[in-house]
Amino acid sequence: MSKLDIFYKHPKVFLAHFSCWALGHVFLNSLRLQVLLKIIGIPLKLKKALSLTNIGLFFNTFLPGSVSGDSVKAYYIIQENKKASKSALLFSILLDRVLAFYALFLMASFGILYFFSLEKIMQTSWLT
Secondary structure, three states: OOOOHHHHHOHHHHHHHHHHHHHHHHHHHHHHHHHHHHHOOOOOOHHHHHHHHHHHHHHHHHOOOOOHHHHHHHHHHHHHOOOOOHHHHHHHHHHHHHHHHHHHHHHHHHHHHHHOOHHHHHHOHHHO
16 A cells, blocks of 8 residues: 555545645745845736746646746736846846755755664765
């Protein structure tokens, strides 16, 4: 019996799990985008940030390359804020990408520390 059988036997558990992940992921990405744009002086409502984040996720899924969604997001932001500095806008999108990578790195680090004891990590041959 697999641990994933719970998702087959109880689809509501899968739906709840997926909804929490998706809504949390999209909401936190939108909030991060909103804060970064606010720092450079571009007020953005959370609804618009959610819309831009979903557009970026869509294009990341269907266009080749991992930065295609970010470039589409940057295009829409630049089109709506023609008076703002383009370099500052592009830098905020780049910083958004860097912060996302940093968060992923931190989550992986905490996961490694949680699931493996320090003794086990030090005994592995690839670290020595």
